[in-house]
Amino acid sequence: MNSIRINTGNNMMKKHYFLLLVLSFAFSFASAQEDQTITITEYQLSPEFVCKTSGVKNQQLAGTCWSYATVSFLESELLRMGMGEFDFSEIWFARCAYYQKAIRFIRLQGKANFSQGGQAHDVMNVIREFGVLAEADYKGLEYGSPIHNHTEVEAGLLGYLKSIIEKKESKLTTGYRAAINGILDAYFGVAPQTVTYSGKGYTPKELAVALKLKPDDYVELTSYSHHPFYKTFDLEIPDNWSHDQYYNVPIDELVETIVYALKKGYSITWDGDVSEKTFHHVKGLAFWPEIDWDELSQEERKGYFEKPGKEKVITQELRQETFDEQTTTDDHLMHLTGVYKDQNGTRYFQIKNSWGSTSNKCGGFLYMSESFLRLKTVAVLLHKEGIPSAIQSKLNIR
Numbered sequence: 062m063n064s065i066r067i068n069t070g071n072n073m074m075k076k077h078y079f080l081l082l083v084l085s086f087a088f089s090f091a092s093a094q095e096d097q098t099i100t101i102t103e104y105q106l107s108p109e110f111v112c113k114t115s116g117v118k119n120q121q122l123a124g125t126c127w128s129y130a131t132v133s134f135l136e137s138e139l140l141r142m143g144m145g146e147f148d149f150s151e152i153w154f155a156r157c158a159y160y161q162k163a164i165r166f167i168r169l170q171g172k173a174n175f176s177q178g179g180q181a182h183d184v185m186n187v188i189r190e191f192g193v194l195a196e197a198d199y200k201g202l203e204y205g206s207p208i209h210n211h212t213e214v215e216a217g218l219l220g221y222l223k224s225i226i227e228k229k230e231s232k233l234t235t236g237y238r239a240a241i242n243g244i245l246d247a248y249f250g251v252a253p254q255t256v257t258y259s260g261k262g263y264t265p266k267e268l269a270v271a272l273k274l275k276p277d278d279y280v281e282l283t284s285y286s287h288h289p290f291y292k293t294f295d296l297e298i299p300d301n302w303s304h305d306q307y308y309n310v311p312i313d314e315l316v317e318t319i320v321y322a323l324k325k326g327y328s329i330t331w332d333g334d335v336s337e338k339t340f341h342h343v344k345g346l347a348f349w350p351e352i353d354w355d356e357l358s359q360e361e362r363k364g365y366f367e368k369p370g371k372e373k374v375i376t377q378e379l380r381q382e383t384f385d386e387q388t389t390t391d392d393h394l395m396h397l398t399g400v401y402k403d404q405n406g407t408r409y410f411q412i413k414n415s416w417g418s419t420s421n422k423c424g425g426f427l428y429m430s431e432s433f434l435r436l437k438t439v440a441v442l443l444h445k446e447g448i449p450s451a452i453q454s455k456l457n458i459r
Contacts, residue, residue: 112326115137115140117426120209129415134396149194157190178300218241282441282448294309318441319397333434337437340429
């Protein structure tokens, strides 16, 4: 697979297709993929469960896939709850998270991760502290560019943060918070104090309440054996800069939870590794062959993209091995929206990407086999009611 990889932060979203990020600017609410059989070459993918979701957006050159994926998830949550359509501002969450990261960076005297990358819980943490805004009220394009590109603001903020840490004398002055906000306002815009929703005025925090968003209803799950199962731990990935806690479950129960949630109409924010040659967004497929990719002939590799083939059985031990050797890394966040099966009965998961609706022939979606998902999922975020009750009990989730 030919790709261009742009690294704009530690283990953050790896952009494989430069041109895909600038192809589509359209956004519309709809059932993003109709409940119908999907044909990809000789793959015949029939739907089992498909969640309601908004249209595919394009993150362009911003390395904030975590915001786009989780915003897509929140838009589906509002549809699930009967709240109707709402177009959230992804850049609002990014802007607020940059501020939170900057303050943490200073508190830790520069010994912290500061980049464009993040995790799904960053959106929930922003909702708690700052609230939400609609795209119409906060577009985040105040720097003379027609597309989102945070390279300059990231570099500028990081340079400023390092300089005041290195140059301070006996103590920091009181000016750095206003300075950080000044930089963010210059690039993304000053946040409105109030906005109108359904004919009423709200502050961003009041708007989150009006939309019935409750961050504490959402939890993150992972599955690694270097920590005890059914406990929480600080997942050791650079983009978990806030050191949030993840519930740890065996991989079989993680997959059980994903399928159960989707069946019940609860979509999921997915975090994982997309840097593999068997992940191909343009073709709309991700799979994990029974034999290692490097050992396959060119003809065998081509065959996997043309029709379903045998896939490897993924164990807990293999997951741990690839995490420990860092061949499974936290690359990209997307939105899990459905379960499909191919003509052989193999399960695939529909995933909504944030590279634009014209980035492939699947309308910006792709279809990930269960083997790929079992191996390359780093973590998921979902509503706690989307977790089977037996697993909720083991995790002591109330």
